[in-house]
Amino acid sequence: MKKFTITMIFMFIALMVFPQKKYEYKVITSVESIVPMGLGRSRIIETKEETNAANFTTQRTNGKKSHQKEAKRSEAKVNNFAETKLLNFYSGVGINFQNIASNDALITDVINKVINEGWELAFVASGVESDAGKGDGKGLFITRYIFKRAVK
DSSP: OHHHHHHHHHHHHHHHHSOOOOEEEEEEEEEEEOOGGGTSOEEEEEEOSOOOGGGGOOOOSSSSOOOGGGSOHHHHOOSOEEEEEEOOSEETTEEOHHHHHHHHHHHHHHHHHHHHTTOEEEEEEEEEEOOOSTTTOOOEEEEEEEEEEEOO
């Protein structure tokens, strides 16, 4: 029991002496079209300006009353962002593996540049809105790359 108590005291002191790091985060999004014949638009999007989400956040008072109309969507849009073209997954005859390999090379280049700026890839989240069947012909593959770096 005595060893446990001493260990806990040292752990507590260590937590006090070595404060936890604080991080800032950056999100880069790739949107890859699965529309055939090159008709879709595929891009890597990286915002170049910050915004304050609190300016567009409201509180509900009783579960029904909201002040969302006070938060204007047009004011939430950022104007300064980088847009890197990607190739579409499909060509006229189906899946185009050369396009996929080309996109991988472009995405890797963007990731490497961000890492060289001191960011660390922390999380990756992806989703698909796929073709809903005959006559749809629309869809996309979206991936969010979430980077972090310690705040100095």
